[in-house]
Amino acid sequence: MQTSQESMRAAYLPGNDKVELRTLPVPRPAHGEVLLRVKASTICGSDIRCIYHEHLGKGPEGYQGVIAGHEPSGQIVEVGPGCRRFAVGDRVIVYHISGCGVCNDCRRGYMISCTSEKYRRAYGWQRDGGMADFMIAEEKDLIALPDELSYADGAQVACGFGTVYEAIEKVGVSGNHAVLITGLGPVGLAAAALCRKLGAQQIIGIDVVTERLELAQSLGLCDSVLKSGPDNVVAVRELTHNYGVERAFDCSANAAARATAIRATRKWGRIAFVGEGGTVEFNPSPDVIHDQKTIYGSWVTSTWLMDELVERLVRWNLHPADIITHRFGLEKAADAYALMASGKCGKVAVCSDEELTLK
Ligand SMILES: [Zn+2]
Numbered sequence: 001m002q003t004s005q006e007s008m009r010a011a012y013l014p015g016n017d018k019v020e021l022r023t024l025p026v027p028r029p030a031h032g033e034v035l036l037r038v039k040a041s042t043i044c045g046s047d048i049r050c051i052y053h054e055h056l057g058k059g060p061e062g063y064q065g066v067i068a069g070h071e072p073s074g075q076i077v078e079v080g081p082g083c084r085r086f087a088v089g090d091r092v093i094v095y096h097i098s099g100c101g102v103c104n105d106c107r108r109g110y111m112i113s114c115t116s117e118k119y120r121r122a123y124g125w126q127r128d129g130g131m132a133d134f135m136i137a138e139e140k141d142l143i144a145l146p147d148e149l150s151y152a153d154g155a156q157v158a159c160g161f162g163t164v165y166e167a168i169e170k171v172g173v174s175g176n177h178a179v180l181i182t183g184l185g186p187v188g189l190a191a192a193a194l195c196r197k198l199g200a201q202q203i204i205g206i207d208v209v210t211e212r213l214e215l216a217q218s219l220g221l222c223d224s225v226l227k228s229g230p231d232n233v234v235a236v237r238e239l240t241h242n243y244g245v246e247r248a249f250d251c252s253a254n255a256a257a258r259a260t261a262i263r264a265t266r267k268w269g270r271i272a273f274v275g276e277g278g279t280v281e282f283n284p285s286p287d288v289i290h291d292q293k294t295i296y297g298s299w300v301t302s303t304w305l306m307d308e309l310v311e312r313l314v315r316w317n318l319h320p321a322d323i324i325t326h327r328f329g330l331e332k333a334a335d336a337y338a339l340m341a342s343g344k345c346g347k348v349a350v351c352s353d354e355e356l357t358l359k
């Protein structure tokens, strides 16, 4: 297929709430790499938190002035030498961190925790990402995107849905469980959508932004929503016959919300911390030890679990793109980031071709 286009547009995040569009030559894939026509690239909370406002991130979250965007999905238009699985025309999702491939973490599929300082590079952070017409990806970082899912569905799997699916697999969710989700941004909404498919009949959501509460209810993802406040624990207990929920997911990174997630969970319950940054204060004996609770930390996911998630999404007819509320062309990337930074939206996507007009 090899594109005849010689130049492409690409978005950079210089900080200070700015998006810079530059024109560059279309890159060529090297050994083990492919060239993708990017079809959908979604914006993540971490892009806003660590890059867009100012370059706060360090280490794995240090932005090195590359093309932005770590949640891309697209179609292969050129294959470099040495590729073993994927071919021109294939639809794929990019796992957002390219690891060395040979350390213990990479061999487990968790390239997110690759221990190689030299070779661990996240797309959109330390190597060029998906906010461009085309991007280079390593074949080993690709997940096949089934025809039943759109590219925008695929872009969501890359970070949001994969990340919560990992946490859900760790704590286990079924029809036995009432679930609390603190923070109803795109990751919280993804958690609700997956818990619903796994059978949870009572899902309670908490957020500070009214638009998010309304979205969670209008999408049918939460049965009850509560505005963040000091009475949240009491309210959750009232909704659960004074027991509290069996499972809680913090997707907010807010200290008070994390404490709520712990305290609104009943005896023997499990809590997963997914939201990044910030702190939390709780009293180990009454809040965790005496009630036999377990708190899990969960960071992104593995390539193999992403593979399995994609398979389940098709089986469940669950379309992650349903939580995308706004789509923009690449030329309007600045508007897309500004909207995401406002929080008054679900997921925001930068799309091209047929994905721009899909709902
Ligand atoms: Zn992300």
Ligand SMILES: [Zn+2]
Pocket (backbone or CB within 6 Å): 099, 100, 101, 102, 103, 104, 105, 106, 107, 111, 113, 114, 115, 116
């Ligand atoms: Zn590695």
